[in-house]
Amino acid sequence: MTETENIEASARAGHSAGASPTSEQPLPEYDNQLSGFHRAFERELQAIVNELPLTAEMRVLDLACGDGFYTSRIAERLGSGGFITGADISQAYLSEASAQVSRHHGRARINFVGATVDRLPFPDDTFDLVWCAQSLYSLPDPVVAIGQMARVVRPGGLVAVLENDTLHQVLLPWPVSLELPLRAAELRLFLEASQNSSKYYVGRRLPAILAAAGLEPLRMTTHAFDRQAPLGEAEQKLLQSYLEEVTERVAPYLNAALLHELGQLVDPGSPQHLLGLPYLTMTWLNVLAFGRKRSV
Ligand SMILES: C[S@@+](CC[C@H](N)C(=O)[O-])C[C@H]1O[C@@H](n2cnc3c(N)ncnc32)[C@H](O)[C@@H]1O
Numbered sequence: 239m240t241e242t243e244n245i246e247a248s249a250r251a252g253h254s255a256g257a258s259p260t261s262e263q264p265l266p267e268y269d270n271q272l273s274g275f276h277r278a279f280e281r282e283l284q285a286i287v288n289e290l291p292l293t294a295e296m297r298v299l300d301l302a303c304g305d306g307f308y309t310s311r312i313a314e315r316l317g318s319g320g321f322i323t324g325a326d327i328s329q330a331y332l333s334e335a336s337a338q339v340s341r342h343h344g345r346a347r348i349n350f351v352g353a354t355v356d357r358l359p360f361p362d363d364t365f366d367l368v369w370c371a372q373s374l375y376s377l378p379d380p381v382v383a384i385g386q387m388a389r390v391v392r393p394g395g396l397v398a399v400l401e402n403d404t405l406h407q408v409l410l411p412w413p414v415s416l417e418l419p420l421r422a423a424e425l426r427l428f429l430e431a432s433q434n435s436s437k438y439y440v441g442r443r444l445p446a447i448l449a450a451a452g453l454e455p456l457r458m459t460t461h462a463f464d465r466q467a468p469l470g471e472a473e474q475k476l477l478q479s480y481l482e483e484v485t486e487r488v489a490p491y492l493n494a495a496l497l498h499e500l501g502q503l504v505d506p507g508s509p510q511h512l513l514g515l516p517y518l519t520m521t522w523l524n525v526l527a528f529g530r531k532r533s534v
Contacts, residue, residue, distance in 0.1 A: 265330050269305075271483060272372070274476040276307045279522065282463045286526060287311040290398060295319040296366040301355065301387060302326055302373035306335025309348065312369060313339065316346035323365075325353040355383045363392040371400040374440045374447075384451035384529070393533040397453055400526050403441030404428070408480060409521040410512065416499055423491035424484070444527035453529030460525050467518040474513060477520055478504075481512065 276283065287308060292298070294317030300309045303324030313322050324335050332350045339348050353359050355377050368387040374380040387397045405421055412420065428435040440447065445455035465473050481504040489497060502510040512518065 263328060263330060265328070265334070266376075271476065271479050273305065273307075274472065274479055275522075277472040278465075278470075278476040279463045282461065283307075284311060286400065286461065286524075287315065290315070290367070290369070291396065292316065292367065293320075297364065298322040299360070299365045299368045299387075299390060300324045301358075301368055301370045301383075302376065303335055303350070304328075304331050304371075304373075306331075306338035306350075308369060308371055309335055309350075310339045310342040310344075313346045313348050314342060314344040316344065318345040321347035321349070323360075324348070324350045325358065326350070327352070327354050355386055358386050358390055360390045362389050363395075364390045366392060366395045368395075368397045369400075370397070372402065374399070374401055375404070375437045377437075379434060380437050380440050380447050381450045384447055384453065388452050388529070388531055391531050393531050395531050396456075397448065397529045397531070398526065399444055399448070399529075400524055401441045401444060402522075402524050403439045405439045407441075407523055408477075409523065411515065411519060412503075413499065416496060416503075419492060419496050420484070420488055420500065423488035426491050427487055441523075441525040444525055445529075448527060448529030451529070452531075454532055456528040456530055458525060458527040460523060463522040463524070465520050465522075467516060469513070469518065469520075473520075477513060478506070 290312070292312065292315045296316060297320065298312055298316065300306075300312060300322060303309050303326050306324055309322055309324040316322060324332070324339075326332050326335070329352060332352060335350055351359065368391045370383070370387060374383060377383040384397060384399070391397055405424060428438045432438070436443070445458050448455040469477065485500055485504050488500070492500065502508045503512045505511060506513070
């Protein structure tokens with residue numbers, strides 16, 4: 239058996255031994271916004287993938303791979319001796335990911351595995367690089383999740399995490415009177431939603447989290463994706479869906495006057511509609527951090 243076949247076989251064994259990917263569930267509610275994000279910022283996200291420290295023969299894991307957006311792009315940077323495994327709990331996403339990679343023509347081997355992050359079906363030290371994008375808030379505990387990534391990466395190998403920080407993910411020209419109450423309302427919601435609420439604004443703490451999981455934190459960079467009116471169609475869709483989603487989220491925590499003010503900014507029929515501003519700017523922030531597994 240080749241090394242790749244070994245890993246695929248152990249993944250299958252791990253799968254049947256207890257990991258429980260969801261086979262019946264549809265795509266999650268956030269899927270629309272996530273794929274809108276990919277469409278609106280494809281150029282910048284591709285540039286981030288282009289900068290990853292990959293070589294042709296590497297063994298890569300895309301953990302919580304979702305629809306395979308990054309899996310296929312990383313695969314294109316690998317040669318015929320390299321391979322990438324996409325792992326995700328969602329069978330619906332794994333099907334999307336398989337369809338997505340079939341449209342790309344790289345030489346690397348690609349496979350997908352149903353897996354939960356807390357029981358990754360791979361032996362220790364399997365991969366040269368583990369990639370995990372925009373997923374720590376979906377996973378139960380960021381330190382446990384990165385601890386698993388640390389387990390399966392080889393000594394000297396890298397864990398690369400792309401994340402955002404919900405409380406300052408999107409910078410918009412909000413009226414100042416609204417901006418801070420809106421963020422305070424979001425924070426209240428997060429505190430109520432989870433005992434581990436800080437995972438929703440994990441971006442600011444990535445080096446500390448990598449260290450807590452036993453990795454040596456290396457560089458962390460913030461990537462600002464700037465747009466200015468007139469926005470393209472994908473950008474408009476993404477921004478409108480973000481505005482509607484954030485309004486729904488904070489509505490129970492804002493007083494009537496602030497909620498009305500917010501409603502005017504979000505409503506396409508209102509003269510105050512944010513997307514109608516002649517000099518609208520938007521900035522989408524992402525944090526990319528690397529941790530290295532120490533060699534023993
Ligand atoms: C926000 S999506 C990000 C997907 C992809 N990395 C991207 O950026 O497009 C979060 C992903 O985490 C997966 N996920 C959630 N809980 C998980 C778990 N316990 N184990 C593995 N994957 C999980 C979801 O199915 C989803 O694909």
